[in-house]
Amino acid sequence: MHSDHIAEWILSLVTSRERAVATVGDLAERSVGRGAVWFWTGVSRTATSLLWSGLVERPARVTGVAAACIAIGGGIELLFGGLAVAFLVAAVKTGHLLHLDSMGWKLWVIAPKFVVPLLTGRLLARWAPGREMSACLAYGIMCSILGIVMMVSFPPGNRFSVSVDVSFATVAPLALVLAGAAWGRHRRFRALQA
Amino acid sequence: MSGRPRRIFCLTTGGHYLYPVVEMQAGHSLGEFEQVVLLAILRLGEGAYGVTVGAEITACTGREPAPGALYTTLDRLEDKGLVSSRMGDPTPQRGGRAKRYFTLTANGLAAIARAQQAYRRLLEGCELPGLDYA
Numbered sequence: 001m002h003s004d005h006i007a008e009w010i011l012s013l014v015t016s017r018e019r020a021v022a023t024v025g026d027l028a029e030r031s032v033g034r035g036a037v038w039f040w041t042g043v044s045r046t047a048t049s050l051l052w053s054g055l056v057e058r059p060a061r062v063t064g065v066a067a068a069c070i071a072i073g074g075g076i077e078l079l080f081g082g083l084a085v086a087f088l089v090a091a092v093k094t095g096h097l098l099h100l101d102s103m104g105w106k107l108w109v110i111a112p113k114f115v116v117p118l119l120t121g122r123l124l125a126r127w128a129p130g131r132e133m134s135a136c137l138a139y140g141i142m143c144s145i146l147g148i149v150m151m152v153s154f155p156p157g158n159r160f161s162v163s164v165d166v167s168f169a170t171v172a173p174l175a176l177v178l179a180g181a182a183w184g185r186h187r188r189f190r191a192l193q194a
Numbered sequence: 195m196s197g198r199p200r201r202i203f204c205l206t207t208g209g210h211y212l213y214p215v216v217e218m219q220a221g222h223s224l225g226e227f228e229q230v231v232l233l234a235i236l237r238l239g240e241g242a243y244g245v246t247v248g249a250e251i252t253a254c255t256g257r258e259p260a261p262g263a264l265y266t267t268l269d270r271l272e273d274k275g276l277v278s279s280r281m282g283d284p285t286p287q288r289g290g291r292a293k294r295y296f297t298l299t300a301n302g303l304a305a306i307a308r309a310q311q312a313y314r315r316l317l318e319g320c321e322l323p324g325l326d327y328a
Contacts, residue, residue, distance in 0.1 A: 004289055015269060018281065018294075023265050025291030026244035030261075042261040049262030053270065 004028060007043045013133050013182060014050040054134030065127040066138035073120045080112045117173055121180020129188060132181040140174050224309045231267050232306045235277060235296050243293040276302035
């Protein structure tokens with residue numbers, strides 16, 4: 001017996017729940033006598049194929065959404081960073097450096113690292129309904145390209161290499177983006193069912 | 195689709211030249227595998243679902259379709275409106291999961307007929323080994 005519910009969940013990220021259940025049923029039926037490896041290979045290949053087709057069938061739309069989310073995420077990160085720098089300068093000037101050890105300050109610095117990727121995922125889900133994971137794939141590809149371009153443009157040791165760090169800070173951890181997109185997709189389906 | 199042929203722009207893979215291409219035929223153009231899947235559904239009639247479609251393709255072409263390719267194509271054909279699907283009753287052999295049965299829509303039938311007519315026109319006058327076609 002396979003962990004069919006996990007397979008259904010994986011496929012439901014890239015297609016409708018109804019289609020995912022029927023596809024897992026087909027794969028389970030076809031895998032009789034072939035084993036679990038065949039079943040899971042089929043699940044992963046089907047999921048990959050559906051994920052990729054979501055990107056190549058509407059490339060302009062999906063990459064546009066991904067680019068917009070990169071820009072918005074980067075903008076929010078820069079805003080938080082700018083405000084943090086302003087606060088730091090003010091603390092140094094006024095001599096209230098003790099504030100830098102407070103929980104509020106730590107939250108201010110750390111929270112965007114978690115909140116911005118989650119919100120980015122939610123935005124991807126909102127702007128690419130039905131193609132949430134494909135939009136995440138496009139987002140990941142574009143972030144990787146951006147990261148490579150920045151690394152080549154500002155190699156380590158360069159006096160502007162701080163720009164690389166800023167750039168990578170805007171490239172949110174993809175796992176959190178995926179979680180945000182899955183969350184948004186789940187909410188959309190719940191709203192449709194209600 | 196009807197009216198004037200659309201003018202679309204393509205980027206060649208070799209020379210990176212932009213050149214205009216006039217779309218020759220209105221309606222859905224079908225890829226080879228899409229035609230194979232549509233014909234398999236047509237042959238199976240009422241009993242066409244993922245497993246039987248795959249088995250029919252294997253029996254007729256000698257190639258077992260990859261699950262990823264098959265289900266992506268079925269989804270795409272349904273999204274294009276060339277096939278429709280309905281859920282059957284849950285069966286215990288499939289862990290209580292329902293089968294998703296496919297049937298060709300009128301658009302699907304027209305698209306496959308158009309594609310096959312094009313093949314026939316291309317074949318007319320050709321002599322292929324093992325193919326008796328006049």
